[in-house]
Amino acid sequence: MLVVGPDATLNVRPLEMNFQYLWRRDDNPLYMNQKPKDEIETQGGLAEVIFAPNGDKSRWLLIGLYNKVTSNIDDKLPEQSPIEYESAGLTGTYLLGRNLRIIAEYNYNIEFEKNRFTIGFVSAF
Numbered sequence: 001m002l003v004v005g006p007d008a009t010l011n012v013r014p015l016e017m018n019f020q021y022l023w024r025r026d027d028n029p030l031y032m033n034q035k036p037k038d039e040i041e042t043q044g045g046l047a048e049v050i051f052a053p054n055g056d057k058s059r060w061l062l063i064g065l066y067n068k069v070t071s072n073i074d075d076k077l078p079e080q081s082p083i084e085y086e087s088a089g090l091t092g093t094y095l096l097g098r099n100l101r102i103i104a105e106y107n108y109n110i111e112f113e114k115n116r117f118t119i120g121f122v123s124a125f
Helices: none
Strands: 002-004 007-012 015-026 040-051 060-071 085-097 100-109 114-123
Touching: none
Parallel strands: none
Antiparallel strands: 002 015, 007 015, 015 040, 040 060, 060 085, 085 100, 100 114
């Protein structure tokens, strides 16, 4: 198995931008008793932009995220489901207290044309 790829962060206040890309080649990604005769290649990446108006002192953040993953596993192993994923999302979050945050998130799965909304709390103790 071989996994390589860059990871970069660019911080230009009030924005932080994160980028990541991975490429993976594997002769047995599913740990099967009989390996496929050809190697499987999977690649994917993300781009994220975080808006924090007061840097690390911000009580609220706005986050945009894009993900994409592709693989040739369904070409090499026809019985396997394809690994294709592409989505974009937008999150707003507000710090209510030292360890309590409220979030609202919208996610759109581009591959399946599905919307998802999430509202909730995140806490740590």
